Amino acid sequence: MMTVTTEGTSYKDSNFNSNYTNAYYAGVIRGAYHFARPNISGDAAQADYLASNGGAWSADNRTLPAALDLEANPYSGGYCYGKTTSGMRTWISDFLNRYKYRTTRYAVIYNTTSWWNQCTGSWTGPWTNHPLWIARWSTSPGTLPAGASVWSFWQYTSSGTVSGISGSVDRDYWNGDRSRLLALANNTA
Template sequence: MVSRNRLVLVSFAAASVLTAMSAAPAAADINGPDVSSWQHIDGRGINWFAVRGSGNNFAMLKATEGLNYVNPYFVQDSLLMRAAGVARGTYHFARPAESPELQGALYAAIVLGQNGMLDLPPVLDMEDSGGLPPGALIDWTHRYLNTVQALTGRLPIIYTYPNFWKSAMADSNEFTRYPLWIADYRGNDNPEVPGGWPNWTFWQYTDSGNVPGIAGGTDMNAYSGAQGDFGRFANMPFSGSSGS
């Protein structure tokens, strides 16, 4: 006989799955979480085989922040993601009060390139102005992106959210050549796209997803198809792979 506690746990797990499914974009079939040290609750590891087995094609992994922080789980997660067949995106959290060139160099050194098998392009996480006015922040962003592209050989992705871009970046349309990863949790069919971008590439649609293999809640993201076949975009080993 199933105990009362086990029934409660089963019911809770089922409700969590349904909640995550209802929050996902209806048309999206290429999804993945993004993780940092916060998903390693009490030092626990992530079971990347369970993450992939539950239908997640990719994950975004925090690598660095500013000039003084490296995710202590970065190497561990990178190796296990590759072993499990999860395409890896890596991101740098920008601290614009410090040099963009030095931050780009730190990021590139830690990720050891971002152009190998199962690698998505590098990501710049823009959600802190560092006290810079829009003109100076726009210049900082150009300098960081140019540095990382030169060091990795790939055109970076920009992560941001609409209100930040419209205010801190004065809704600049100077970055539309870079793929956009937009955060918008309002539950609409499509996110708000600032800055003159014609479309979004990744959409972070919730910050409270539940993924097998990851302890606690996590952000969830969908791929739009804006960069074409996901397998090619993620350097999957077989050309033409959809990532399914």
């Protein structure tokens, strides 16, 4: 279970603390994610905001490294946030490096293949260390972003249901067994 944590440098989900804690006590392996806003502030500022507001990692057998959510800009400023492909690569790289510095973990990267290839110019740089969380609402994960050889998480719908939760929820698959998920949570992968 990944729970929204932060966006930019000013938004923190008001339900995050209770959701995150309740998931822990329910025995759920969980993590936080940060909705990137590359056009409103620097990469380090957003990585620091995430790490200081719920996105830190702890070796407790239930906490995944946080995810950096990179997707089409829903606000003004263009699909790729007004960044050139080299500017986007720099922003992402600096965010990932700062997050690793703050938490000792490699962040998960959440995105779609089309966004990644268009906005980063099919950059292959981060996939050696950063797990891919692919968003594709279909019957298969499809073609992966340039350079990514495997997906770790696949978000296959945004209209799923879960008993006890009202409304639609995102649903995801994990590409492996529980021991591999625990290895990612415990930094032993």
